[in-house]
Amino acid sequence: MINLPSVIGRRMLGVAAVVTxxxxxxxxxxxxxxxxxxxxxRQESDDDGALAKVRLTVNDQPRDIAVDPRTTLLDALRDHxxxxxxxxxxxxxxxxxxxxxxxxxxxNSCLSLAVMRDGDRVVTIExxxxxxxxxxxxxxxxxxDGFQCGFCTPGQICSAVGMLAEIQKGVPxxxxxxxxxxxxxxxxxxxxxxxxxxxxxxxxxxxxAAIIDAKExxx
Amino acid sequence: xxxxSYERPDDLPSAVQAGSRQGARFIAxxxxxLDLMKVDVERPRHLVDVSRLPLREVKETPERGLSIGALxxxxxxxxxxxxxxxxxxxxxxxxxxxxxxxxxQATMAGNLLQRTRCSYFYxxxxxxxxxxxxxxxxxxxxxxRMHAVLGGSDACIAVHPSDMxxxxxxxxxxxxxQGTEAATRKLAVSELHRLPGTTPERxxxxxxxxxxxxxxxxxxxxxxxxYRKVRDRASYAFALVSVAAVLDTVDGRVREAxxxxxxxxxxPWQAADAEAMxxxxxxxxxxxxxxxxxxxxxxxxxxxxxxxxxxxxxxxxSTLGELAGTGG
Numbered sequence: 245m246i247n248l249p250s251v252i253g254r255r256m257l258g259v260a261a262v263v264t265x266x267x268x269x270x271x272x273x274x275x276x277x278x279x280x281x282x283x284x285x286r287q288e289s290d291d292d293g294a295l296a297k298v299r300l301t302v303n304d305q306p307r308d309i310a311v312d313p314r315t316t317l318l319d320a321l322r323d324h325x326x327x328x329x330x331x332x333x334x335x336x337x338x339x340x341x342x343x344x345x346x347x348x349x350x351x352n353s354c355l356s357l358a359v360m361r362d363g364d365r366v367v368t369i370e371x372x373x374x375x376x377x378x379x380x381x382x383x384x385x386x387x388x389d390g391f392q393c394g395f396c397t398p399g400q401i402c403s404a405v406g407m408l409a410e411i412q413k414g415v416p417x418x419x420x421x422x423x424x425x426x427x428x429x430x431x432x433x434x435x436x437x438x439x440x441x442x443x444x445x446x447x448x449x450x451x452x453a454a455i456i457d458a459k460e461x462x463x
Numbered sequence: 464x465x466x467x468s469y470e471r472p473d474d475l476p477s478a479v480q481a482g483s484r485q486g487a488r489f490i491a492x493x494x495x496x497l498d499l500m501k502v503d504v505e506r507p508r509h510l511v512d513v514s515r516l517p518l519r520e521v522k523e524t525p526e527r528g529l530s531i532g533a534l535x536x537x538x539x540x541x542x543x544x545x546x547x548x549x550x551x552x553x554x555x556x557x558x559x560x561x562x563x564x565x566x567x568q569a570t571m572a573g574n575l576l577q578r579t580r581c582s583y584f585y586x587x588x589x590x591x592x593x594x595x596x597x598x599x600x601x602x603x604x605x606x607x608r609m610h611a612v613l614g615g616s617d618a619c620i621a622v623h624p625s626d627m628x629x630x631x632x633x634x635x636x637x638x639x640x641q642g643t644e645a646a647t648r649k650l651a652v653s654e655l656h657r658l659p660g661t662t663p664e665r666x667x668x669x670x671x672x673x674x675x676x677x678x679x680x681x682x683x684x685x686x687x688x689x690y691r692k693v694r695d696r697a698s699y700a701f702a703l704v705s706v707a708a709v710l711d712t713v714d715g716r717v718r719e720a721x722x723x724x725x726x727x728x729x730x731p732w733q734a735a736d737a738e739a740m741x742x743x744x745x746x747x748x749x750x751x752x753x754x755x756x757x758x759x760x761x762x763x764x765x766x767x768x769x770x771x772x773x774x775x776x777x778x779x780x781s782t783l784g785e786l787a788g789t790g791g
Contacts, residue, residue, distance in 0.1 A: 296469065313469040313510070316497070336498050343564055349538075351568045355494045359469050360512055407563065415542045418558040418698075423547050439698035440562025 296359045302327065303371025311358045318342045320358035321368060329369035329398045333442075340441035343399040343406070344368050350406025352440075369398035372405065381405050381458045388454035392445030403441045404455045408462075410437070429459045464500050471512040475641055475676070481511040483643050483672025489513050491534055492569040494561075495577040503587050504578075504594055514570075518676055521545065529680040533572035537561070537627065540571055549683045552707050555690040556630035562699045572675040575628055575638070575655065578666060579621035579729075580701055581610065592618045593663040600663075608767035609701070612775070614728040615763065619663030622726055623656055624701050629725035630690050631678065632733050633707035639677045642670060652678070656730030663729070684721065686711025687786045692725070693778055702726035704775045710746060710786035717741045717750070720783070722758060727775055734758035737779070746787045748780070755779040 295310040302325060309324045318335075321327045321344070333341030335354045342353040345367040353366075372379035378386070381401050391397040408429070416423045419436045427433060434452050443451065472478040482489050486508030490496050499505035518532035521543050529545050540546055541557035561569065569577075583589045583601035590599035602610050602620050610620040636652040655667050669675075692705040705725035711718045720741035722734040737758040744750045755776035762772040 313467060314464045335501065337494055337562075337565060340562065340564060349567045350564050352494070352564045355492075355497050355565075355568065357469075357490075357493060357497065357510075360471075360490070360493065360514060403564065406567075410538070410563065413542070415538055416547065416554065416558060417563075418555060423551060423554055436698050437563050440564045 298358050298362045300358070300361060300363075301365045303367055309358070313357065313359050315358045316354050317344070317346075317356040317358050317361050317366070318353035321353060321366070324358075327368050327370050330402075331395055331398055333396065333399070338442070339396070339399075340403055341396050341399040343403040343441065345402055345406055348406075348409065350403050350410075367402070369402055372401065379405070380461055381408075381455070384454040384458035384461070385451070388450045388457060389447070390450040390454040391443070391447050396441060396443045396445075400438070400441045400443065400451055403438060404451075404458070407434070407437045408455070408459055429456060431456070465503070465506050467507050467510050469510045469512065471515060475516060475674070478511055478513050478516060479641055479643055479672055479674050481509070482513075482674060484509055487511055487671075489674060492536070492573045494565050494569045495573065499578060499585075502585055504585060513674065518572075524679060527682045531571055531678045531680070533570060533675050533677050535571045537566040537569045537571065537574055538563070540627075541566070550630075550634060550680060550688075552688040552690040552709075553627065553630045553634060553680075556626040556692075556705075556707065559690065559692045559702075559705070560626040571627070571678060574625055575631075575652075575675060575678075576667065577625060580624050581621040582606070584621060593621055593659070593666075596662070596664045603765065606767055607765040609703070609726075610765060610768050611728050612762045612764045612768055612771045613724070613732050613759075614658045614730070616659045616661065616663070618661050619659035619729065620765065621659065621663065621729060623666075623728070623730050624726075625731065626690070626692060626702065626705060626725055628652065628656070629705055629723045629731040630707045631680070632731040633688070633709055633721045633723040634680050634684070635721075636681075637679045638675055639679065640669065640673050641676050642673045647676060649679070653731070653733055659729045666729075684709045684711065684719065686719065688721075689782060689786060691778060691782045691785075693774060704771055704778050706775075706778050706782045708779070708782045708786055710783060712746050712787070715745060717744050717746050720746075720754070722754065722779060722783075724758070724775060724779075727762075727771060734779075736760075746783070746789075748784065748789065751780040751783040751787075754783065 296313050298309050300307050321330050331341040333339035337352040337355040343350050344353045347365050381404050411427050417436045419432050420427050431452050434455050472481055488507035490510045490512050491514045518534040520532045522530050524530050537557050541554045547554045583591045584593050589601045592600050611622050631652045637649045638652050638655050639647050641647050688709045690707045692702045694700040702725045707723040709721035720738055722737050724732040737754040740757050741754050759772050759776045
């Protein structure tokens with residue numbers, strides 16, 4: 245079991261959400277019905293009802309699943325692999341709650357079919373921590389209170405990790421003063437680059453602070 | 464989502480063959496098609512996944528232009544050194560579109576072929592000639608704030624949502640298409656998309672089975688270039704109006720000006736009359752005002768999008784002013 249960080253004070257009601265958000269584990273699920281790895285019942289997919297076999301490497305583990313071709317990567321993660329840390333918000337690519345890293349790059353898992361990701365490497369919020377040690381981005385979100393209800397947080401954290409990698413790689417943004425030079429990690433850049441992640445609680449100032457902190461502690 | 468069968472062909476000929484089947488659709492990034500399938504607007508019976516075909520290269524052409532593979536992601540294209548240094552308006556247009564996640568996923572060709580975001584097109588409970596030909600256009604008398612002010616018809620006033628395609632129009636890009644016939648063919652990007660007329664269900668001039676394999680940019684135009692987008696919020700929103708502009712001046716006169724507009728028509732809109740008027744004139748505020756007026760002279764607005772006419776005109780004047788160094 246994970247040690248709860250000490251900073252959670254003013255919202256004890258939100259502890260379960262916070263733990264889920266930052267660690268990607270469902271406390272509630274552990275105390276109620278046990279989860280199984282069996283997929284949920286699904287409709288037949290095509291004329292012969294064939295399920296597609298898909299191999300993903302999820303959080304460094306090879307995972308083989310058989311899915312209806314309609315299954316999105318998001319639903320495959322949540323319903324077939326029981327990795328419920330990744331959240332379904334809008335299911336239309338507008339909110340960013342489902343953001344995961346695919347082959348090291350952040351994407352909306354709701355807008356990708358699992359069959360199309362066959363052979364790909366996926367990292368979800370559950371795969372960021374090193375054992376009991378939080379990923380620096382998770383740690384920074386906790387320390388800066390970068391959430392309130394926590395629902396968008398797994399997507400925010402995965403997105404932020406992907407975003408820093410993009411800056412490292414030299415991907416420009418539309419607010420970069422100089423599109424030729426190396427982009428910098430500034431609040432303006434972060435706000436622009438994180439605009440695909442909506443936070444209904446509007447924790448944005450703390451999210452920006454957490455990302456800057458994570459970047460600084462990594463360098 | 465309705466059932467479909469799925470295949471991932473290994474090579475281009477089999478992809479084109481599979482894509483020409485009745486009810487088949489190509490899929491690559493999936494960011495637009497899957498969204499539309501979820502809301503039951505797109506109902507493909509067969510998906511042909513072309514995402515692993517070898518169309519991911521960006522390379523300089525012998526003429527010093529740029530050849531861009533169909534599957535290059537929007538993010539990779541914006542990051543490409545050639546694009547950033549020599550075609551900055553294209554990098555800007557790409558970076559002004561969508562969110563970072565979507566840019567990582569969406570492909571160049573998918574960006575060209577994305578469908579309108581007209582809310583009535585998305586709402587299967589409403590008449591829409593683009594989605595259900597002959598059913599009528601709900602936007603004509605409806606909430607048409609986001610809709611076309613140029614080139615619309617009585618059947619459809621939807622706008623094309625791409626930023627990238629607007630820059631490519633100003634850059635005079637050519638689209639490479641592989642159909643079921645043996646040879647690849649090329650067409651100007653301005654000939655890819657079409658005006659709605661009486662057949663708004665057709666977004667482009669492509670035929671079933673036609674697969675865009677790439678885009679070729681000619682060498683960058685002389686002079687300065689930029690892309691400006693005006694929208695309701697600072698990031699992650701479709702254009703109300705956007706302007707891709709090139710201004711080349713020699714000895715105090717315009718040698719060439721190019722203007723393409725986004726968010727105002729069923730296709731990226733090349734303001735050809737304004738471009739022609741600008742040639743040879745002194746690049747000052749009066750000339751830019753005249754260009755803006757000419758570009759919008761045939762505008763026709765509905766109840767809620769009238770503001771776009773003036774907004775387009777002002778954005779043209781301001782963008783040209785920025786390029787001329789006389790103030791944005």
